Amino acid sequence: MQALDSTSFTLPGQQSFYRGKVRDVYRFDGFMVAVASDRISAFDVVLPRAIPHKGAVLNGVAAAFLDSTRHLVPNWLQATPDPQVSVGLLADPFPVEMVVRGYLVGHAWRTYQSGKRILCGVALPDGLRENDPLPAPIITPTTKAHEGHDEDISRAEILARGLVSEAHYTVLERYALTLFAEGQRQAAERGLILADTKYEFGLHQGQILLIDEVHTPDSSRYFYAEGYAERQAQAQPQRQLSKEFVRQWLLEEGFSGQAGQTVPQMDDARVLGISARYIELYEQVLGKPFVAPDPDLPPAERIERALQAYLAHRNPMHLSDV
Numbered sequence: 001m002q003a004l005d006s007t008s009f010t011l012p013g014q015q016s017f018y019r020g021k022v023r024d025v026y027r028f029d030g031f032m033v034a035v036a037s038d039r040i041s042a043f044d045v046v047l048p049r050a051i052p053h054k055g056a057v058l059n060g061v062a063a064a065f066l067d068s069t070r071h072l073v074p075n076w077l078q079a080t081p082d083p084q085v086s087v088g089l090l091a092d093p094f095p096v097e098m099v100v101r102g103y104l105v106g107h108a109w110r111t112y113q114s115g116k117r118i119l120c121g122v123a124l125p126d127g128l129r130e131n132d133p134l135p136a137p138i139i140t141p142t143t144k145a146h147e148g149h150d151e152d153i154s155r156a157e158i159l160a161r162g163l164v165s166e167a168h169y170t171v172l173e174r175y176a177l178t179l180f181a182e183g184q185r186q187a188a189e190r191g192l193i194l195a196d197t198k199y200e201f202g203l204h205q206g207q208i209l210l211i212d213e214v215h216t217p218d219s220s221r222y223f224y225a226e227g228y229a230e231r232q233a234q235a236q237p238q239r240q241l242s243k244e245f246v247r248q249w250l251l252e253e254g255f256s257g258q259a260g261q262t263v264p265q266m267d268d269a270r271v272l273g274i275s276a277r278y279i280e281l282y283e284q285v286l287g288k289p290f291v292a293p294d295p296d297l298p299p300a301e302r303i304e305r306a307l308q309a310y311l312a313h314r315n316p317m318h319l320s321d322v
């Protein structure tokens with residue numbers, strides 16, 4: 001099985017290239033091409049081996065949610081010319097990530113457990129346990145760090161530092177909560193609970209757009225609804241559908257993304273195990289079978305062909321189109 005580690009295409013009209021931890025981003029005049037590679041990151045570090053099908057899983061889940069929430073919040077996505085590629089409007093990203101939490105899990109739980117009752121300026125009640133629902137979904141924004149770890153920040157500080165204007169931030173809050181409610185509704189239809197997630201937004205020609213990926217296992221945590229209440233009542237761990245199992249394994253190996261630690265080796269069995277989990281995530285979250293892209297072509301070649309064909313068709317149109 002082949003995995004796509006990275007791409008370095010030269011595409012007609014391409015103006016710049018940016019390699020994120022997971023995506024290779026090609027920027028054009030007013031639009032961008034995001035290739036979801038098979039790279040996997042955890043604790044803000046890219047792991048040593050790429051995971052077959054991970055890019056297609058992520059791109060497929062994100063595209064499905066972008067399409068099914070477009071009537072609520074305008075977003076960047078215009079086309080998916082290949083299972084691992086999204087094309088859409090190039091935005092100027094706001095320098096914050098809008099994290100929405102409906103349940104006390106992960107970083108929020110660790111902060112709460114340490115005794116804090118204020119998270120990003122939001123007060124939390126006493127007496128909550130790990131994975132409990134919050135009284136209502138809350139927004140706990142983070143800065144978008146160019147390097148290293150994103151950091152918690154409050155609404156007040158975002159406004160005081162002028163990172164986002166109040167008029168824009170109020171819309172981001174409304175959009176984030178609207179999307180989260182819809183994400184929870186759709187998750188419930190699949191027997192899942194959307195516990196938390198993060199959204200990114202940007203400006204395109206003065207309009208606020210939802211950008212990046214949405215409700216994917218890399219940006220969200222899901223619990224299985226069946227047995228959730230029983231497990232909470234017995235203080236048992238919840239069954240999670242997210243990248244958390246990769247973080248768990250890394251922690252067991254003594255890696256948590258801190259400087260000086262070494263990333264553990266990944267053998268074939270580990271890589272294939274993670275791949276299988278991602279495919280399971282796709283099928284559970286979308287409620288349909290995962291169809292692997294054409295296995296006869298190396299992924300980079302397949303993607304480049306699809307992009308060349310797409311761009312040949314798009315370019316003449318796009319000036320009137322954007």
Ligand SMILES: Nc1ncnc2c1ncn2[C@@H]1O[C@H](COP(=O)(O)OP(=O)(O)OP(=O)(O)O)[C@@H](O)[C@H]1O
Nearest residue numbers: 020021022023025076089090091092093202211212
């Ligand atoms: N429509 C868009 N317009 C502009 N930028 C976008 C858009 N959609 C996504 N992005 C940006 O493209 C990048 C996607 O790459 P990726 O998800 O691999 O990055 P990341 O690892 O999350 O973040 P970093 O950029 O810090 O490495 C992100 O920086 C994201 O903010």
Ligand SMILES: [Mg+2]
Nearest residue numbers: 020022212213
């Ligand atoms: Mg990202």
